[in-house]
Amino acid sequence: DTEVTQTPKHLVMGMTNKKSLKCEQHMGHRAMYWYKQKAKKPPELMFVYSYEKLSINESVPSRFSPECPNSSLLNLHLHALQPEDSALYLCASSQGQGAYSGNTIYFGEGSWLTVV
């Protein structure tokens, strides 16, 4: 059973809508991640938070806006998305995220997003 919980599991939104994806972990991890995954492809890193501060932004369009309210929670705010943004969005966490670290990244089940 995954210890990273994501809601909602499925989301359909129009291109003018504003919605949010939510993620929670209770493993005491200090790094949290958002990944985007298309079918049969590897996950693509979007954002990393380390100790509640944004440490990596992989040049993600501003229509995706991450937020880390505390060390257990991670949100992804969505606004004015395009149909090509339809994908599985995975939240993940790890104990740390620094260099020279082999920490395991634990993934949630994902949120399936469809933009119509």
Next chain:
Amino acid sequence: AQSVTQLDSQVPVFEEAPVELRCNYSSSVSVYLFWYVQYPNQGLQLLLKYLSGSTLVKGINGFEAEFNKSQTSFHLRKPSVHISDTAEYFCAVKAGNNRKLIWGLGTSLAVNP
């Protein structure tokens, strides 16, 4: 720069047969190596990882992998597969001085009865 190559995009195999999923990496520095599995319509789950020490790593669900530094490989093996092993398998590498995990393109394992 680091990279990961999964040599087979699809591997069909019959139930109870052995399987090997191949992964090669390139890096000029020491690496940490991971295998993740993704069952249909689910997130990714760690199968096993190599950090240091013994080159033979045992993971969950009867899988194991061997780190071969001279051949820069980390192949995943299972002596007898089940239908339930049908999934997408991803090899990933993290080089010592890089904060990011670099992913292979994945291998789709299809176990047939």
